[in-house]
Amino acid sequence: MATRILIVGGGLAGTIIANGLCRQVGDEISKGNISITMLGTSETHMYQPGLLYVPFGKIREKELFRPQRKVLDKKIIFHVDPAKNIDVDSQKVTTESGKVYEYDYLVIATGSRIMPQNIPGMVEGAHWLYDLDGARKMRDALEAFEGGKIVVNVNAPHKCPVAPVEITFMLHDYLSKKGLMDKTEITYTYPIGRVHALEPVAEWAKPAMDQHGIKYETFFNTKEVDPKAKTISSEEGVTLNYDFLVTIPPHNGAEIITNSGLGDGGWVPTNKTKLLREGSENVFVCGDTTNIPISKAGSTAHFEADTIIDNLTSLITEKRWARDYDGKVFCFVETGMNSGTYVWFDYNTPPNPGAPSQMIHWFKLAYNRLYWLSARGLL
């Protein structure tokens, strides 16, 4: 009988793994010795990092989407039928439509989701760009903005660790170019005692914020937003007035993870090098949904996916492990509308952001297009 690989989640991690496996074991799939089935929620694949450019009118929405079936290798069996329950003891996944899928190896790649509803008043009072609807609304509101107090409010956990500083510097640049910065004040809030969780990024971002006249309020754990009074308050007792509130909402993992009893908050306890679910020998976890204390980022998911592809291939064809995941993450960081830098780090090497340049910004724009090759397992 064929070795059955089941992938739950057709986002960045699930897609890279599925296509990467086809490149490694395509012949075995053709011979009927291995099957790959993916369960997803949509016929459409969205490139989430592109959302960053929507509020600033810097990307056509069409560039963010591709039909999922065209992104996937034809050897992959793809169903738009969200998983409803994952039973790791009986090695079965039940879907919304009532179908039951048995597996030999399972990959959980169900990502994370924004939870603005967890903070009173946030849905009504704040803008965000973490989903398409929010990014569109923020674009329209920014177009109408004529100056005033802007608060960029950061909550944890959230995906894309550098997005908050990118949004802040891009806002500053966008409003400067519109001639509105002389009547605008930007205040950035962060939940811990510095402006970024990664210390070297905080050390780089703080003087850059000072230079741009951007204020910051650290130890700001959001308690509530009052959309009528236009205030945002912290658990620490600080209240800020705003005319325009941008938030990085808190995130949870997917509902199915908590509903299946696989992890609090939707985060699956995961071995940080083997990327196996703790307690399982045949359940891999990839991308935002792990509880590994590293950045929830597309590049994290990509480097993890490459490790899982190699290990699954080796386990099935040679009964041995290929390698460990070393915690590698690489992120481009926009530092304005025309400049950028980058950070990379792993479990042993801290990040070290370099001087921003226009060339690195162009690299980031180029990667936004190259992503589609990456998702197909070609990059």
Ligand SMILES: Cc1cc2nc3c(=O)[nH]c(=O)nc-3n(C[C@H](O)[C@H](O)[C@H](O)COP(=O)(O)OP(=O)(O)OC[C@H]3O[C@@H](n4cnc5c(N)ncnc54)[C@H](O)[C@@H]3O)c2cc1C
């Ligand atoms: C505005 C923004 C900017 C970003 N910028 C960057 C960046 O510059 N660099 C970077 O590296 N990362 C960036 N990211 C983060 C990156 O997009 C995510 O970390 C990445 O998509 C994680 O991949 P994933 O596969 O774990 O999750 P996702 O890509 O979110 O995929 C999860 C998939 O699982 C599906 N799913 C959920 N529940 C079920 C279910 N029950 N059954 C079946 N399927 C299910 C979801 O619908 C989704 O398709 C950014 C994200 C945003 C929002």
